[in-house]
Amino acid sequence: MKINVIITAGGTSQRYGVENKLFAPCGAxxxxxEAIKPFLQFDEISKIVVAIHPSFSDExxxxxxxxxxxxxxxxxTNGGETRTKTVKNGLRAIDDDCDYVIVHDGARxxxxxxxxxxxxxxxxxxxxxxxLLKLTDSLVNIKSxxxxxxxxxxxxxxxxxxxxxxxxxxxxxxxKRDFYDDISVVQKYANGDVKIVEGDEKNIKIxxxxxxxxxxxxxxxxxxxxxxxNGIKLLGTLxxxxxxxVAHSDGDxxxxxxxxxxxxxxxxxxxxxxxxxxxxxYDGADSVDLLRTVLQKATDKGYSVINVSVSIIAERPMLAPxxxxxxxxxxxxxxxxxxxxxxxxxTNEQVGNLGDCKSIASFATILLG
Numbered sequence: 001m002k003i004n005v006i007i008t009a010g011g012t013s014q015r016y017g018v019e020n021k022l023f024a025p026c027g028a029x030x031x032x033x034e035a036i037k038p039f040l041q042f043d044e045i046s047k048i049v050v051a052i053h054p055s056f057s058d059e060x061x062x063x064x065x066x067x068x069x070x071x072x073x074x075x076x077t078n079g080g081e082t083r084t085k086t087v088k089n090g091l092r093a094i095d096d097d098c099d100y101v102i103v104h105d106g107a108r109x110x111x112x113x114x115x116x117x118x119x120x121x122x123x124x125x126x127x128x129x130x131x132l133l134k135l136t137d138s139l140v141n142i143k144s145x146x147x148x149x150x151x152x153x154x155x156x157x158x159x160x161x162x163x164x165x166x167x168x169x170x171x172x173x174x175x176k177r178d179f180y181d182d183i184s185v186v187q188k189y190a191n192g193d194v195k196i197v198e199g200d201e202k203n204i205k206i207x208x209x210x211x212x213x214x215x216x217x218x219x220x221x222x223x224x225x226x227x228x229x230n231g232i233k234l235l236g237t238l239x240x241x242x243x244x245x246v247a248h249s250d251g252d253x254x255x256x257x258x259x260x261x262x263x264x265x266x267x268x269x270x271x272x273x274x275x276x277x278x279x280x281x282y283d284g285a286d287s288v289d290l291l292r293t294v295l296q297k298a299t300d301k302g303y304s305v306i307n308v309s310v311s312i313i314a315e316r317p318m319l320a321p322x323x324x325x326x327x328x329x330x331x332x333x334x335x336x337x338x339x340x341x342x343x344x345x346x347t348n349e350q351v352g353n354l355g356d357c358k359s360i361a362s363f364a365t366i367l368l369g
Contacts, residue, residue: 001044001099001100001124002044002046002095002097002098002099002100003042003044003045003046003098003099003100003101003102003120003162004045004046004047004048004049004094004095004098004100004101004102004165005039005045005047005048005049005101005102005103005104005160006049006051006087006090006091006094006101006102006103006104007032007035007036007048007049007050007051007052007090007104007105007106008051008079008083008086008087008090008103008104008105008106009022009032009050009051009052009053009056009060009079009086009106009107010051010052010053010078010079010080010081010082010083010085010086010089011053011079011083012053020056020059021107021206021207021212022052022056022060022106022107023056023059023060023063024206024209024212025212026109026206026212026214027109028067029063029066029067030063031106031107031109031206031212032050032052032060032063032106032107032109033060033063033064033067033069034109034110035104035105035106035107035108035109035111036048036050036064036069036074037069038111038112038113038116039102039104039116040069040071040073041113042113042116042120044120045073045102046073046095046098047073047075047093047094047095047098048071048073048074048075049075049076049077049090049093049094050074050075050076050077050106051077051078051079051080051086051087051089051090051093052076052077052078052079052106053078053079054078054079057076060076061076075093077089077090077092077093082178083178083179083180084172084175084177084178084179084185085178087103087172087182088172088175090103091168091169091172094165098165099164099165100120100123100124100162100163100164100165101162101163101164101165101168102116102119102120102160102161102162103159103160103161103162103163103168103182104159104160104161105159105205107205107206107207108158108159108203108204108205108206109206110200110202110203110204111159111160111200111203112200112202112203115131115160115197115199115200115203116160118131118197118198119131119160119161119162119197120162122162122195122196122197123162123163123164123195125195126192126193126194126195127163127164127167127192127193127194128161128162128163128164128167128183128186128192128193128194128195129161129162129163129194129195129196129197130157130158130159130161130162130181130182130183130194130195130196130197131157131158131159131160131161131196131197131198131199131200131203132155132156132157132158132196132197132198132199133155133156133158133198133199133200133201134151134155134156135151135154135155135156137151138151139151139154155196156199157180157181157183158199158200158203158205159181159182161181161182161183163182163183163186167186167190167192168182168186168190170189170190171185171186171188171189171190172185172189173189174189174190175188175189213302213369214369215306215367215368215369216265216266216303216367216368216369217265217365217366217367217368218260218261218262218263218264218265218266218365218366218368219260219261219264219363219364219365219366220256220257220258220259220260220261220262220263220264220270220363220364220365220366221257221260221361221362221363221364222253222254222256222257222260222361222362223253223354223359223360223361223362224245224246224247224251224253224256224359224360224361225245225246225353225358225359226243226244226245226246226357226358226359226360227243227244227245227246228242228243228244229241229242229243229244229245230242230244231243231244232244232245232251232252232317232360233245233250233251233252233287234252234253234254234255234312234319234322234326234360234362235252235254235255235258235310235326235329235330235343236252236255236287236288236291236326236329236330236333237322237325237326237329239317239319239322240317241316241317243316243317243357245360248275248277248282248283248285249275249282249283249284249285249286249287249290250284250285250286250287251287252287252288253312253360253361253362254310254312254326254362254364255287255288255290255291256271256287256362257310257362257363257364258291258308258310258364258366259271259287259290259291259294260364261364261365261366262294262295262297262298262305262366262368263294263297265298265303265366265367265368266297266298266301266303266368268297271290271294274293274294275290288333291333292333295333295334298368303368303369304335304368304369305334305335305336305340305366305367305368306336306340306367306368306369307336307340307341307342307366307367308330308334308336308340308341308342308364308365308366308367309341309342309343309344309364309365309366310330310341310342310343310344310362310363310364311343311344311345311346311362311363311364312343312344312345312346312360312361312362313345313346313347313348313354313360313361313362313363314345314347314354314360314361315347315348315350315354315356315357316357319345320345323343323345326343327341327343330343
């Protein structure tokens, strides 16, 4: 059995914005590369035809190269002005001896291997197969007023779809108008059974920038030397003790680790670049104020804090009595519930500078969404 795939990518993403959504960052690569990748795992797929707008062909080739994808099965052809014309162009490029054709939206980067397998098995059983999802919201018809519609009679259509090659070719040869999905074309012009498989809620089609928003994870670390003093700040909480930090700002090592975690998550340089040690504006600065500056950078990129975990390594002072105060303080600053903030403290078992009370260190991880 031989299967060919047509990836429809003929549009210019007018609803998405200035850039083409197909090349927006997604996963480890970009939307269209992620849409192609799962099909590369099937030995029975002998050709993957990407029907793409000609002005984006070079960008796709560069994206594949940057992702270290070198597969002779991937072929490019020109997309059309509409989805129907794009599929027709793709059909002209498929192999004569293939048995089935899968059609998949280039803007669906989350199709799973298991969903593809179910669709292929459905086509082998019935000649054509597609994934559908139930409607969860109420449905109304607004053609003349607002009239309730029985949502149990309707489904949301996804791709990939899989159809016998001869049946798909016959249907599109007769098709003279535009359709939004391939199975409608097949059922109108080629008849026959269609196997319905359960769709996947994760298999969304990217339409706006909000569709691509994914969680980001970052990790940060910092360490500061200690000197004689009358107290230290950790996570904005004053802890009376016989030490103070040797630091450019107030030395809040836990907040510094947290800031680096945030900056790491959003792809920015660390706090040493943002608040240089030779900039006198930050001499003795309150690290909470610096944290708010860093949080604003995340906000400007459309992200907010979901979850935080901070670990503090200190031989002394004992931090257990202050954990709740630290958590409450961070809850107010990060604007998340205390239950989303994990703070742990441990000693260094009297090993090294940390164990000799010469320094305090902290690790932080953060989840942004």
